[in-house]
Amino acid sequence: MADTLVYIGLGANLAQPVQQLERAILALKNIKDTKLVQVSSFYGSKPMGPQDQPDYVNAVAAVRTRLAAVDLLTELQQIELEQGRQRKDERWGPRTLDLDILLFGNDLIQTERLIVPHYGMKQREFVLYPLAELNSNLVLPDGTRLTELLTTVPLNGLTRL
Ligand code: ROI
Numbered sequence: 001m002a003d004t005l006v007y008i009g010l011g012a013n014l015a016q017p018v019q020q021l022e023r024a025i026l027a028l029k030n031i032k033d034t035k036l037v038q039v040s041s042f043y044g045s046k047p048m049g050p051q052d053q054p055d056y057v058n059a060v061a062a063v064r065t066r067l068a069a070v071d072l073l074t075e076l077q078q079i080e081l082e083q084g085r086q087r088k089d090e091r092w093g094p095r096t097l098d099l100d101i102l103l104f105g106n107d108l109i110q111t112e113r114l115i116v117p118h119y120g121m122k123q124r125e126f127v128l129y130p131l132a133e134l135n136s137n138l139v140l141p142d143g144t145r146l147t148e149l150l151t152t153v154p155l156n157g158l159t160r161l
Pocket of ligand 1: 091098
């Protein structure tokens with residue numbers, strides 16, 4: 001079976017977020033049947049959602065995997081839990097680590113556990129700009145060009161750290 005190029009969004013805004021992302025990247029390197037191929041710069045971003053929470057640190061990583069998407073998701077959720085992620089009731093609250101599958105090749109996935117492409121990615125500056133650093137020629141499965149999205153989504157204070 002061939003491998004799949006996957007883009008993963010990383011985000012944290014608690015408990016030393018830069019270190020959380022660095023630790024998560026080490027953990028990505030250890031996922032079975034998966035190779036880390038690229039990591040963007042780290043970015044500081046304003047919280048999307050409730051504003052009474054710290055700023056975020058965000059990045060995007062590219063991996064090549066032979067795992068099925070759902071099995072990769074299980075691995076990512078395990079890493080989140082190992083880094084102290086607590087599932088809270090509050091929607092869009094702060095978190096020590098968030099790992100989102102943004103794109104899984106050109107696959108469209110709509111299951112109970114997983115929706116890919118990530119539902120919010122087209123509107124999120126903290127996803128689109130790091131992604132563009134990895135592949136500015138990227139075209140989404142629906143044919144949208146990343147460069148096109150960048151013209152419509154402002155930086156909103158996003159800064160490269
Ligand atoms: N806001 C920013 N800036 N970065 C995130 O990674 C992020 N993640 C989230 C919500 C709470 C929606 N806001 C965010 O899950």
